[in-house]
Amino acid sequence: MPVDLEDKASLQRGAQLFTNYCMGCHSTKFARYNRVARDLGIPEDVMMDNLVFRDVKIGSLMKIAMRPEDSKKWFGATPPDLTLVARVRGADWLYTYLKSFYEDDTRPYGVNNAVFKDVGMPHVLEDLQGRQVKGTAPVVVGFDPLTGQELYEEKEGVLYLEEEGQLNPEEFDDAVKDLTNFLVYMGEPSALERQRIGFWVLLFLAILFVPVYYLNREYWRDIH
Secondary structure, three states, rough: OOOOOHHHHHHHHHHHHHHHHHHOOOOOEEEHHHHHHHHOOHHHHHHHHHOOOOOOOOOEEEOOOOOHHHHHHHHHHOOOOOOOOOHOOOOOHHHHHHEEEEEEEOOOOOEEEEEOOOOOOOOOOOHHHEEEEEEEEEEEEEEEEOOOOOOEEEEEEEEEEEEEEOOOHHHHHHHHHHHHHHHHHHHHOOHHHHHHHHHHHHHHEEEEEEEEHHHHHHOOOOOO
């Protein structure tokens, strides 16, 4: 998963996907709308009109209206807060998880996940991705050394798209990357600032080392 916290357009698209598809069940209660708007370069009025669906102020925490006792009854467990999910799970895990839902008639919501078996979460991005199933399908196992063509082999337990959704596979992949990128940002909004300050701190220490070194030599000059 190529994380790029300097790509404001990607983060904005990820925020749009998160508020529209995820925030009905998952809060990010350790973040505030105005901080997200400021960091992502979104005007506050645009944020309030398009990404805030509750009667709250721009400085409010990003909580949800669904009560924990209700969500536990509906899903079997309360959906976790996602403020720190990318720091806990990692961007690669999160990206793969979001792309690994497949149809499973034995589950309450008709889907399962290859990364998180028997997860209670419905596939909220199904309209975008389409119908993904798990079964036997050809996969690339190598290349012909003479022609350079891909060599395929039938394998079991493969996830493949049975019916395309609103987005084609490349567009859906980009959407999942944007959503993951946004959740990585949410886990540490000050990451870029920390890295920027860290550079100047290291530069300061490198410069400070020179007078400290000569001062130390001067103090110990007459001691044998």
